[in-house]
Amino acid sequence: MYKFCSICGGRLKKDKRGNLACIKCSFINFRNPRPTATGLILYKNRLLLTKRGKAPFKGWWDLPGGYVERGETAEQALKREIEEETGLDIKIKNVFGTYSGTASFGADKYWILSIVFFAQAQSQSLQANDDISDSRWFAKSEIPSKIAFDSNQKIIKDFLKIWK
DSSP: OOOBOTTTOOBEEEOTTSOEEETTTOOEEOOOOEEEEEEEEEETTEEEEEEEOSSSSTTOEEOSEEEOOTTOOHHHHHHHHHHHHHOOOEEEEEEEEEEEEEEEETTEEEEEEEEEEEEEESOSOOOOOTTEEEEEEEOGGGOOSOBSSHHHHHHHHHHHHHOO
16 A cells, blocks of 8 residues: 655645545546456357456456556556467457456455457467466366456346357
């Protein structure tokens, strides 16, 4: 958690919205949600899940994706993350929705905004690279119960309602 203002060095205090406000110069660190791109990636009616290789949620299954970097679109971020983690080439079909959630690394808990896309994999061949320890295709009846992150749990719950 930040304790000092990045502008003047004054102490930061939480305001009524949970933002960090400087008591000296009035600067506000809004702690806005961090954007992520998440994929509901299918191949022959099987959903791609990746197993987290690092904390948080090490060993739990996860929807593939990651943070949108500066200068990237959400679509570019998803394609980059999928290629880095699984080696897959994907074709993005459309937007499934946007979901709010939380993430934390150590004591720092923050909000994320997930932009979720439907995508089609160009092959079923998978790798497990970067920060994942495994990647697999799952039929609807095989989806594991231990899914990382509250936003991904909501996404999968909504997706299962429409998956045929």
